[in-house]
Amino acid sequence: MDFQAITDRLTERCGGRITGSNAEAADPWVEVSADGLLEVSRFLRDEPDLRMNMLHCITGVDYFEPDEKKAAKVDWQPHVEVVYHLSSLVHKHRLVLKVVLPRWQDDVEGRLPEVPSVSGLWSTADWHEREVFDLCGIRFVGHPDLRRILCPADWAGHPLRKDYEMPSEYHGIQAR
Amino acid sequence: MATESTDPPLGELEAAEFDVHTDEMLVNMGPQHPSTHGVLRLVLRSDGEVVTEVTPHIGNLHRCAEKIGENLSPRQFIPYTDRFDYLAAMNMNLGWALTVEKLMDLELPEKARHIRVIMCELNRIASHLVAAVCYGLDLGSFTPFVWGFREREKILNLFEEVCGARLTYSYITVGGVTADLPPGWLQQCETFLNEFEPVIDELHALLTSNAIFIRRTAGIGVMSAETAIDYGCTGPVLRGSGVDWDLRRDGEPRYTDMYDGYSYEVIVQTDGSYPQDHDYPPVPAAAVLGDCWHRFYVRMLEVVQSMDLIRQAMEKYARADGEHAVKVKVKQKLPPGEAYLETEAPKGQMGYMIVSNGTAVPWRVRVRSSSFCNLSVLPELCRGVLLADVPAIVGSLDLVLGEIDR
Numbered sequence: 001m002d003f004q005a006i007t008d009r010l011t012e013r014c015g016g017r018i019t020g021s022n023a024e025a026a027d028p029w030v031e032v033s034a035d036g037l038l039e040v041s042r043f044l045r046d047e048p049d050l051r052m053n054m055l056h057c058i059t060g061v062d063y064f065e066p067d068e069k070k071a072a073k074v075d076w077q078p079h080v081e082v083v084y085h086l087s088s089l090v091h092k093h094r095l096v097l098k099v100v101l102p103r104w105q106d107d108v109e110g111r112l113p114e115v116p117s118v119s120g121l122w123s124t125a126d127w128h129e130r131e132v133f134d135l136c137g138i139r140f141v142g143h144p145d146l147r148r149i150l151c152p153a154d155w156a157g158h159p160l161r162k163d164y165e166m167p168s169e170y171h172g173i174q175a176r
Numbered sequence: 177m178a179t180e181s182t183d184p185p186l187g188e189l190e191a192a193e194f195d196v197h198t199d200e201m202l203v204n205m206g207p208q209h210p211s212t213h214g215v216l217r218l219v220l221r222s223d224g225e226v227v228t229e230v231t232p233h234i235g236n237l238h239r240c241a242e243k244i245g246e247n248l249s250p251r252q253f254i255p256y257t258d259r260f261d262y263l264a265a266m267n268m269n270l271g272w273a274l275t276v277e278k279l280m281d282l283e284l285p286e287k288a289r290h291i292r293v294i295m296c297e298l299n300r301i302a303s304h305l306v307a308a309v310c311y312g313l314d315l316g317s318f319t320p321f322v323w324g325f326r327e328r329e330k331i332l333n334l335f336e337e338v339c340g341a342r343l344t345y346s347y348i349t350v351g352g353v354t355a356d357l358p359p360g361w362l363q364q365c366e367t368f369l370n371e372f373e374p375v376i377d378e379l380h381a382l383l384t385s386n387a388i389f390i391r392r393t394a395g396i397g398v399m400s401a402e403t404a405i406d407y408g409c410t411g412p413v414l415r416g417s418g419v420d421w422d423l424r425r426d427g428e429p430r431y432t433d434m435y436d437g438y439s440y441e442v443i444v445q446t447d448g449s450y451p452q453d454h455d456y457p458p459v460p461a462a463a464v465l466g467d468c469w470h471r472f473y474v475r476m477l478e479v480v481q482s483m484d485l486i487r488q489a490m491e492k493y494a495r496a497d498g499e500h501a502v503k504v505k506v507k508q509k510l511p512p513g514e515a516y517l518e519t520e521a522p523k524g525q526m527g528y529m530i531v532s533n534g535t536a537v538p539w540r541v542r543v544r545s546s547s548f549c550n551l552s553v554l555p556e557l558c559r560g561v562l563l564a565d566v567p568a569i570v571g572s573l574d575l576v577l578g579e580i581d582r
Contacts, residue, residue, distance in 0.1 A: 025513060025514060026278055026279060026281075026513055026514065026515040027514065027515060027516050053405050053406075054405050054408060055408060056408060056518065056525070056527060056544060057516070057527055057529070057542065057544040059529055059540075059542040061531055061539075061540045062540075074533075083529070085516055085527070085529075085544075089405060089419065089421055092426060094428075096516070122406060122408070123403075123406045123407045123408075123552070123553075123556075124406070124407055124408030124549055124552070126552060127548065127549070127552040135240070135242070148235075149234065149235065150234065150235040150238040150240075150581060150582070151235060151238065152235070159240050159243055160240075160242060160243060160540075
């Protein structure tokens, strides 16, 4: 199925959950609301003619420009995106899902934004969500064991946030 | 070589092993342990000889390469990709180069395409050799280890000839490859392939059909096709479970175009048999699809397939004209947008994502590692196995911690 056919099927069933799409991108994507992610994902995975049975990758992208001069020129408001790369080994088609979140929950700095976990649908998500939580600071609600995976358990901050500052030392080890 | 019939009946003894209950014990394995293939730490919860739970702890090699990628131009990032799967650095370079080329919508000269096939398939042989012979070492067999590394050394010599490096090549780059093949290189490569061919038979005799090897791997760590797909397992781990999926055939055109005009078959057991163009040992009776033995066997057959691909590529290269690369500046401006691409690396599907805001330095770089997903299935595979089978299962997944920790 091509991108158009997949989005048609999606709008037909979960139209209210779709908040945007781009068919011209190098990898065409569909944007869904955070509260609709599970419904859309389950539909994509289980529908016989879609069968997106493999989740390849989950990526967190932070849109924030710490430099004030440059920040005045960008054409977006600060936010974070979670990107899901899906494909079907049965039908050999692909889809990119996106969820847009605020950088901080309720705009309180330090409170991580929340998105439902898809680890119940694809086990790949288990470790990938832990990684995105660890490095990008996004909380996956419903994840069975959401703890850091690459950084040490007592690490402070989320390194792939654009406003992250590398600590000068860690347990007496000079870090920079 | 009949193996099963000479085995003593061990059914009762094995049953006894599973029957001994003791106090629950926590066993730490790694991060410095020879059979964890790097700095992988496993915490095993065991009852007697039976493992009830395995918890992998990773991150010892973490250097946040994705963050480094946000501060360098794509061409400057190439040497960092070498260090992901350092046993197959050519394939790592290729994935990143293709992803950036996808974003830039760059067309490559014919010659570059065939050089890339030669290098990637040679590196696949080298990587699978390490996987196979180190696996033998994990299970107590030393000879194939030495023989395998002897052959790998010859591949490294060939790589040294083209780019000067033996491990971290940075040879495949955005726009093609850094240099054309030196004169006389094709003959050297041909000589290697001819010398290497009989060694495969020796490795099969030492490992594939070895009675002890079969006892240690057949029927151990069985993974169903559903589990493999669910956990995002790819490469020989996925094909070892009988899933007919290889990105060289099923990937995006940006990648499969590289293999356009080549003839090859995906190495997977379908309808109970592997592609039959060889006389290598048959599948032993004790082996179950999706077990350690099948994962090993898929790699061994892929080595032969890669040799065939290299021969085809050398022929095509000899007939191709043009340059070995198109010019891409070190600080070339990138078009704004996003691109994600996966390639079939020796360990599985290696994916890169690049997000660009129109400057020369990417806004975000993402690396999707095959070993990362292949390792995540380990707790599932190790539930209820014997302690001694854990190294056998870990080894069969062919992990490289450089790309897991990134």
